[in-house]
Amino acid sequence: MQLRFACALTGEEYVSQGAWRKASLPRCPLHPKGGCGFARHGTYVRVTPPGTQIARWYCPTGHRTFSLLPDCLAARLKGTLAEVEAVVRAAEQAPSLEAACRDLRPDIELPGVLRWARRRVQAVHAALQALKGLLPERFPCSATLAAFATCLGVLEVLVALRPIGEPFLANLSSPLGFRPRCAREGGCAGAYQQPVGPDPPRVAA
Ligand SMILES: [Zn+2]
Structure with a gap:
């Protein structure tokens, strides 16, 4: 599931700053009270802009991953x-x-x-x-x-x-x-x- 990562960076700035490291998802969207084993689950790579990574979380109870897409990037299409x-x-x-x-x-x-x-x-x-x-x-x-x-x-x-x-x-x-x-x-x-x-x-x- 994709979620919004609110940030005012361009695609180039997002990559040069490695801004996916600042992305934060403190609670599981499915289980806001916790107890589901929700945890950071590394990143995945997008081809463009070159060097782009997207921060990802995983809920083992709900068997769902959550990724935080920065505002500059297109969803489900390449690029910005x-x-x-x-x-x-x-x-x-x-x-x-x-x-x-x-x-x-x-x-x-x-x-x-x-x-x-x-x-x-x-x-x-x-x-x-x-x-x-x-x-x-x-x-x-x-x-x-x-x-x-x-x-x-x-x-x-x-x-x-x-x-x-x-x-x-x-x-x-x-x-x-x-x-x-x-x-x-x-x-x-x-x-x-x-x-x-x-x-x-x-x-x-
Ligand atoms: Zn959960």
Whole structure:
């Protein structure tokens, strides 16, 4: 189970400071009164940003591990929330997702980039839509990063939403929230799922 590690560090700072050593989970989330053998359980490694470790705990009674994900990192996706935000912002500003994708990942053929980008755009917009529903007075805007940035008066929306959305993170879609991704593609995107549409013509090399 992923939990929030509140920290104001960038991904680079988190790694250079070894900030996972400062992560603390004093009580078992399942057994706050103790007596379950809850203890620190080392760390696990994430590939990006290089050198990233995530602090982990284990409850032997509940057979559950708990990891503390810092605010800068995307949940269940590689890299940082800032990196995910950059992709979604590019898609929001471009005339089409195809147009955004041609610039984003020249190393991957367009259909591959489209899947990669669409997954991020859908997941982020689904989380924004859900937050609008949960906090309608706070977010009387459309469910885009551009609109949320204006609403919040911040440049980086996703990092700012981790503390605001904290009570709901377990039920918000990753990479903002910690809800597990669906096994079946499109299985839980529900009403927020966009039509996929035909693949665009491949760009000649
Ligand atoms: Zn426990």
